Amino acid sequence: MIKMNVGIIGGSDGLGKTLIYYFRDDFNVYITGRDHKKGNAVANELNVNYIESNAGLANISDIVVISVPIQYTNDVIREVAPFMKEGSLMVDVTSVKEGPSRTMAEVLPDTIEYIPTHPIFGPRTTRLDNQVIVLTADKKGKWYDKVYRYLASKNMRIIETTAEKHDFMMSIVQVLTHFSFISTASAIEKLKVDISETEDYESPIYNLMIDLIARIVSQNPYLTYNIQSMNPNGPKIRNTFAEAVHELRDAINNHDEEGFIEIAVNATKNMGDIKNALGRSDKAIGALNYEYSILFDSIGSEVGLKHIYSGKVHVGILESVDGKTAVLRNGNKTQKLRIANIRILLPDELYQWKIDNLNTKTESISCVFAKNVHVETIENTVLNIENIIDIKLIDAYNGPQIDENSISLTFEVTAMTKEDIEKVKKLFTGFGGVIR
Structure with a gap:
């Protein structure tokens, strides 16, 4: 069977680069990038094809995936639209959908289908199983069912909605949460608090919360800013958040106990299924504690520790474990590995690794x-x-x-x-x- 050509504009970085791993086994993958040297290096590393011209890529691709910063998406759509093959498909993967949807409808002829999409996961995601992707097609042509079935075959959770509904929901999922998390991190910085000093006092919930905040604030700040500034619902969301903060602050500063309790109770009622929320957070905390317990009990024994991002496996005698670091000895060599970035291999996994590598x-x-x-x-x-x-x-x-x-x-x-x-x-x- 002849493989289709999938072209990723912006495939040398971020989510575009991550998409290569998912597509290269099923399609002939072509990528472009702003930095040609880097793009060629990525293409060689991942065994795909690099093209310097966006127009050239569009001309040979059955599916064109636009994975560029949000602020450039509409310009790139306009740039490549005249060069796309008749009967081909355009997809974008940005986190704002109303703008790209309007631009595609405006510049693409009827012979070219388009499906604005939003994969709700980041470049650090290693598997598509159970990951969410949103499809906001204005109309469903011959490509739509093929795309849907392909995503379903990867066990993805597919949401079909309108661009307007998507952007409102993402104003809660992204704009509000990112804004509140960055505000919290900024307040900690303004208070000149050394986060490492709080670790002696931290509860499991605090530890989990700080990790989530750190995950958000460590993202590309330009991307985060564009998510904030380009979502049409952003101003209303941020203003409502600021009003809620002021209202809560004033209730406490004015010793208004009843006002504070009313705010807290109403907020709790609106959070939905609290039991499920408690169960999920208990699982997260339990998983962290369980992994640490397994590591602690393995001190003095041979273990295999797999880096969750690079996939590299380190094998040796576990000498010590503290709150953040595991020390592994292999012969005369010792290594310090961050516990947050590793998982301990199960006995069968370690055994198989030895067979494959020793x-x-x-x-x-x-x-x-x-x-x-x-x-x-x-x-x-x-x-x-x-x-x-x-x-x-x-x-x-x-x-x-x-x-x-x-x-x-x-x-x-x-x-x-x-x-x-x-x-x-x-x-x-x-x-x-x-x-x-």
Whole structure:
């Protein structure tokens, strides 16, 4: 089957670059970028194609994905519209939808379909499973069902709505939350508080909240600003938030207990299913505490720690764990790894990693056993030894050199190290065998 061409304008950075990982197995991927040197490097690294011209990319693509900063989206739509193939599809992935929708409707001919979209996840997302994507198509042409089925095949949560409804909902999900989080971080900075000093006093909820705030404020500030400034509902949202802050401040400063309680109760009632919220936050806190407990209990043992972003696995003896750092020793080398950026491999995962990455040892062991020895019992017992990968019987002999009541069995044993194979030999002698 001939693969379609998918062109990503802005594929050398951010979400555009992340989309390459999802598309490259299913499509021929072409990308453009503002920095040609960087774009070529990304294309070579990810084994896709780099084109210097947006118009050239549009001309060869069956699907054009526009993934550029919000403030440039409408300009890029106008730039490439005249060069798109008849019967092709234009998609954008910006977080504001009314503007791009109007521009696409204005400049694209009827022979080119467009689906304004918003993937509600960021460049750090490693899987599409259960991630939300919003589709705000004005009309559904021949491409729409294909796109919907493709996204559904990736187990994504698909929301179909209008551009106007999307932008209002994102004014709550993004504009309000980002504005309030950045305001909180700014207040902490103005108070000259050293966040690290608060850690001795922090509760699990405070710790989780600070992590969420840090995640938001660490995002590209230009992107965050454009999300704030370009959402048409932004002014109303920010003004309402400021009014709520002033109202709450005044109730407390004026010792208006009843006013404060009324505000708090009304706000709580509007939060929806509180039990579910408590359950989800309890899960998040429990997961953090459980992982730390597993690490703490593993001190002195061999562990595998996988970096959740790079995917690199570090294996060694866990020497110590504190609130933020795990210290791993491998021979004479020690490493300090941030606990927030790693997860501990399950025993089966660590075992498989060793098989895939270490130079395993294979040796044939001949041993004389009693003639009635049970071979399957020997094999099953050997496989229970740590770091033994495989054992199989390759020869059985009871010729002149072997006592008539005995049999010589030769097993091929594969293990992680030479020392592990020596353990098998000791086991054989423990079964009453004599190594030949």
